[in-house]
Amino acid sequence: MNTESMTEIWVYLSAQPLLWLTLTLAVYMLAILLHRKAGGHPAVNPVLISVAVLVSLLLATGTPYQRYFDGAQFVHFLLGPTTVALAVPLHGQLKRLMEMSGPLLIALVVGSLVAGLSAYGIGALLGASTPTMVSLAPKSVTTPIAMGVAERLGGLASLTAVFVILTGIFGAIFADGILRRMGVKDDPSIGFALGLACHGIGTARAFQISEQTGAFAALAMGLNGLFTALTLPWLLPMVAGLFKP
Amino acid sequence: MIAAFALLLAFQLAGETLRVALHLPVPGPVLGMALLMVYLIARRGPDEHLRTTAGGLLQNLSLLFVPAGTGVMLHASRLADEAWPIAIALVASTILGLAATGLTLHYLTRKRANGGTR
Numbered sequence: 001m002n003t004e005s006m007t008e009i010w011v012y013l014s015a016q017p018l019l020w021l022t023l024t025l026a027v028y029m030l031a032i033l034l035h036r037k038a039g040g041h042p043a044v045n046p047v048l049i050s051v052a053v054l055v056s057l058l059l060a061t062g063t064p065y066q067r068y069f070d071g072a073q074f075v076h077f078l079l080g081p082t083t084v085a086l087a088v089p090l091h092g093q094l095k096r097l098m099e100m101s102g103p104l105l106i107a108l109v110v111g112s113l114v115a116g117l118s119a120y121g122i123g124a125l126l127g128a129s130t131p132t133m134v135s136l137a138p139k140s141v142t143t144p145i146a147m148g149v150a151e152r153l154g155g156l157a158s159l160t161a162v163f164v165i166l167t168g169i170f171g172a173i174f175a176d177g178i179l180r181r182m183g184v185k186d187d188p189s190i191g192f193a194l195g196l197a198c199h200g201i202g203t204a205r206a207f208q209i210s211e212q213t214g215a216f217a218a219l220a221m222g223l224n225g226l227f228t229a230l231t232l233p234w235l236l237p238m239v240a241g242l243f244k245p
Numbered sequence: 246m247i248a249a250f251a252l253l254l255a256f257q258l259a260g261e262t263l264r265v266a267l268h269l270p271v272p273g274p275v276l277g278m279a280l281l282m283v284y285l286i287a288r289r290g291p292d293e294h295l296r297t298t299a300g301g302l303l304q305n306l307s308l309l310f311v312p313a314g315t316g317v318m319l320h321a322s323r324l325a326d327e328a329w330p331i332a333i334a335l336v337a338s339t340i341l342g343l344a345a346t347g348l349t350l351h352y353l354t355r356k357r358a359n360g361g362t363r
Contacts, residue, residue: 028308046307051314058318065319072312078302079309081253083274084260085299087281088291103353110349115342122337126330132323136334140342143313144272158319163331165314167339175343184347188354193347197339204306214303220346222275229270 014063020071027053040208042176047201048169079200083142086203086218093215096188104192108220111196112227115140117239124243131156137236138228139163142199145225152233168201175202176209191216196224249298256281 013019031049038044058068069076090097097104116137123133134155138146143164150160175194184190187210194202195217203221207214260277263269269276285291291299317324324331 050311054315055318076312080257080274082302084253084256084277085302087278088299091285107346107350111346114345118341119338123334128330162320179347184351189347189351193343196346197342
């Protein structure tokens with residue numbers, strides 16, 4: 001096969017959703033294989049590896065993100081029904097969750113305020129621009145809520161989505177190590193912290209630890225999404241006043 | 246499997262409808278999760294099909310973040326311009342959030358497990 005017909009085939013395929021959908025799955029399977037080979041070590045994070053490989057492929061081939069997403073959207077769509085499906089493991093832990101409802105609610109309020117306001121405050125102290133600071137504040141909650149909250153406060157929705165993903169990847173890699181070093185070693189506490197601070201990607205990591213860890217993470221993700229959506233839009237302007245001269 | 250998947254989509258649709266009708270700040274799928282939870286409590290748990298389908302989807306939860314994650318490439322220039330404030334704020338606040346949540350819950354539940362030492 002000569003280069004000319006190779007180019008023709010590439011031009012045709014790269015414009016089809018099929019190519020990037022297939023590559024998304026293939027790259028992810030490779031990342032999962034690496035993750036298993038590494039004995040499930042959290043540093044070999046499947047999301048991080050997949051994103052790094054796909055971004056490299058897109059840049060190397062000069063493919064715009066929008067064309068990539070035309071194919072990858074079929075995978076992206078499954079986030080909706082899968083979020084709904086989190087009710088199944090939650091239901092499995094229902095008894096435990098009810099017994100712990102008081103401590104869970106206190107941990108929710110404390111954790112949510114610390115995660116959101118510290119992101120804004122540290123950004124402000126380090127001289128980040130206002131859109132960046134506002135986009136950082138909701139970084140711990142699930143993408144659609146984070147984007148909505150950032151937009152209402154004058155941040156950039158798509159930048160927030162990036163911060164959400166980066167937060168999730170950081171947490172998936174380091175969270176259980178950090179928590180264990182602090183003496184937090186029980187599954188419910190690790191799970192709840194992962195879901196609260198690192199939303200869905202943290203929840204995915206929590207399910208790798210155990211079903212119980214995953215269920216607590218799913219609950220924390222849902223609760224923190226709700227709590228942040230209700231409180232951050234009026235709390236953040238109050239905090240912003242503290243950082244103005 | 247189709248029946249279970251249809252059920253999940255129906256609950257997502259119900260959540261989405263509820264969100265738009267009542268102008269709620271929470272996304273449709275999160276409301277759908279809450280509604281499915283109520284349904285499961287009423288039904289006393291999922292049937293075998295729903296359990297299998299939900300398990301299959303959740304096993305590959307990481308995959309579903311890859312398309313959105315790849316969007317990082319769109320913000321390369323802002324990320325490079327403000328790399329240090331962003332990296333420090335993101336990492337430090339995530340550690341603080343994890344610690345605040347994990348330590349609070351761990352402390353509150355440990356005390357209870359020991360019979361409330363006060």
